Structures are given as structure tokens and as C-alpha cells.
Amino acid sequence: MLTEGLVVVHERLGEEAQRLMKLVLKGPIAKTAQAGQFVAVRVQDPTLASYDPLLRRPISLAEISPESDEITLLYRVVGKGTEILARARCGDRLSIMGPLGRGFSLPEDGELWLIAGGIGIFPLYPLAQRALAKGLSVRLFWGGDNQTFLESAGLSEWQALGIPIHLSTMDGSLGQKGLVTVQVLGLLWEFNGKVENSGQTMDGKLYVATCGPHKMMQAVTELCMNSGVPVEVSLEERMGCAVGACLGCVCTLKDEAGTLIHKKVCQDGPVFRGEEVVWDVSC
Numbered sequence: 392m393l394t395e396g397l398v399v400v401h402e403r404l405g406e407e408a409q410r411l412m413k414l415v416l417k418g419p420i421a422k423t424a425q426a427g428q429f430v431a432v433r434v435q436d437p438t439l440a441s442y443d444p445l446l447r448r449p450i451s452l453a454e455i456s457p458e459s460d461e462i463t464l465l466y467r468v469v470g471k472g473t474e475i476l477a478r479a480r481c482g483d484r485l486s487i488m489g490p491l492g493r494g495f496s497l498p499e500d501g502e503l504w505l506i507a508g509g510i511g512i513f514p515l516y517p518l519a520q521r522a523l524a525k526g527l528s529v530r531l532f533w534g535g536d537n538q539t540f541l542e543s544a545g546l547s548e549w550q551a552l553g554i555p556i557h558l559s560t561m562d563g564s565l566g567q568k569g570l571v572t573v574q575v576l577g578l579l580w581e582f583n584g585k586v587e588n589s590g591q592t593m594d595g596k597l598y599v600a601t602c603g604p605h606k607m608m609q610a611v612t613e614l615c616m617n618s619g620v621p622v623e624v625s626l627e628e629r630m631g632c633a634v635g636a637c638l639g640c641v642c643t644l645k646d647e648a649g650t651l652i653h654k655k656v657c658q659d660g661p662v663f664r665g666e667e668v669v670w671d672v673s674c
């Protein structure tokens with residue numbers, strides 16, 4: 392589980408102000424990784440002989456290529472750890488732990504809707520690839536601040552998949568202005584109506600996977616539960632050890648009887664069934 396990744400690509404993604412980076416690592420991890428899993432990357436500066444920052448940083452797998460032994464991490468530079476990571480150069484060897492956590496499940500048939508907010512799009516790409524390879528219909532809903540963000544964060548790669556894409560931006564510069572959940576609601580009603588008119592039930596017809604801000608995933612879960620659509624959510628909460636030892640990522644869920652239980656996002660997640668998450672109690 393503890394391994395090294397050789398840096399083969401490390402470059403800025405899109406417009407500079409977005410502070411997004413693409414990091415491709417070569418290593419054995421690509422053989423076993425699943426969509427929705429993550430790695431914990433050591434981000435200490437080797438030139439400083441220091442243990443600061445002590446904790447590894449969790450980053451989702453944004454692409455998994457077992458045939459070339461490569462994984463891609465897409466990340467935003469937000470603080471000390473990611474600033475140090477952004478200095479890694481091609482040829483460096485990074486210490487990584489992983490693949491970690493429980494990823495998304497893949498439905499047997501039917502349609503899969505991916506619903507992303509901001510950089511929550513990153514872990515959904517390998518899921519889309521696997522679903523398409525399995526012959527499922529895939530549809531993407533993606534909301535971001537503006538056109539520049541969406542284009543910087545990989546819109547053209549998504550368009551190349553040839554799937555229906557519904558974009559939303561807060562400033563209306565691309566797609567529909569406003570929250571992505573408004574578009575989801577509209578299409579969900581339409582989908583539901585078609586199924587009802589055909590005299591069938593929603594069972595096995597539609598599945599949803601979502602990643603993004605907490606409030607967005609809560610809203611998506613409510614919409615899905617009201618329509619009887621199974622939904623999986625990726626809780627990208629702050630982490631400590633990332634391997635189940637520190638309890639720093641414990642979050643509140645409920646079991647099938649409605650009893651409150653605690654689980655570790657790093658080991659039991661980050662992907663959970665939306666209906667089991669207690670949204671108003673934070674992790």
C-alpha cells in the first residue's frame with residue numbers, strides 16, 4: 392500500500408489563476424485502483440530535511456491507466472501541502488499510499504448520471520470511462536463558478552467522451568446560470584415521467600454518483616431519494632492519517648434501522664450511499 396510514484400507529467404491545468412495542476416505518476420498502484428478511491432501523497436520538501444507538513448494529503452484518482460501503469464491526479468493548490476507538491480518535477484519519486492478507501496460502484500445496466508460541483512468532477516472521470524466501457528448510458532451535470540473554470544478543469548476531455556453534458560455556471564458565462572441541481576431536478580422529472588408513462592417503475596433504470604460541495608450533494612441526495620433513485624456520494628472531508636488510525640475523519644451515518652453510527656471516511660468511504668449520510672451533522 393505504501394509505494395512510490397515516478398512523476399512523468401506535472402503541469403498547470405488551464406488558466407493560471409485557477410491554480411489547478413495535473414500530475415501523472417507511474418507505479419504499480421494503477422493495476423488495482425478503482426474509480427472513487429484516492430491516494431495519500433507525502434508533501435514534505437526533500438530539500439528542507441523537515442517533517443512539516445507531517446500529514447500526507449489525500450487526492451482522488453482522476454484517471455487510472457493499468458496498461459501504462461499510470462495514475463493521474465488533478466488538484467488545486469490551496470495551501471502549504473499542495474504548494475510543496477506543485478514543486479515536484481518530472482523524474483522525482485513521490486511517496487504515495489494507496490489505493491485507499493472504497494470507491495464508486497458500477498451499476499449492472501440502466502443509465503448513470505454523474506453530478507459534479509467544482510473540482511468534485513475529478514474522481515468522476517474514471518467512473519465515466521468504466522461505465523462507458525461496460526456499455527452503460529452516462530450523462531454529466533457539472534456546475535462551476537464560470538466558463539474559465541470549467542474549461543481549465545477538463546471540459547474538453549469530457550466532451551470527447553461523447554456523452555450528454557449539462558453545464559451550469561454561477562455567472563452564466565457557460566451553460567445555465569445558477570446551481571447545477573436546478574438542471575438535475577428538471578431532467579429527473581422528465582425521466583420519471585417517461586418511466587411512469589410506460590407503466591414501469593424506476594427500479595434499475597437510473598443511478599447517480601455525485602461529488603462536490605456538501606450542500607450540493609445533500610440536495611442531490613434529497614432529489615434522488617424522492618424519486619427512488621440510488622445515489623452514491625463522495626465525502627471529501629479533511630483527513631489525518633488516511634488509513635483508519637487517528638479517527639480524524641469520522642462521520643455520522645445511519646444504518647438501515649435509522650440508528651446513528653460512525654464510520655471513517657478514509658476507510659469506509661469516501662464513497663457512501665447518499666441515504667445513509669446524516670447531512671446536518673458534519674463529520
Ligand SMILES: Cc1cc2nc3c(=O)[nH]c(=O)nc-3n(C[C@H](O)[C@H](O)[C@H](O)COP(=O)(O)OP(=O)(O)OC[C@H]3O[C@@H](n4cnc5c(N)ncnc54)[C@H](O)[C@@H]3O)c2cc1C
Nearest residue numbers: 448449450451465466467469470471472473513627628629
Ligand atoms: C478523499 C479526498 C479526495 C480528495 N481529492 C482531491 C482532488 O482530487 N483534488 C483536489 O484538489 N483536492 C482533493 N481533496 C482535497 C485535498 O486533500 C486538500 O485540498 C489538500 O489536502 C489541502 O492541503 P494543503 O496543505 O494544500 O492545504 P491546507 O493548508 O491544509 O488547507 C488550505 C485550505 O484548504 C482547506 N481544505 C483543506 N482540505 C480540505 C478538504 N478536504 N475539503 C475542504 N477544504 C479543505 C482548508 O480548510 C484551508 O482553508 C481531496 C480530499 C479528500 C479527503
Ligand code: FES
Nearest residue numbers: 631632633638657
Ligand atoms: S484520517 Fe485517520 S482515521 Fe481517517
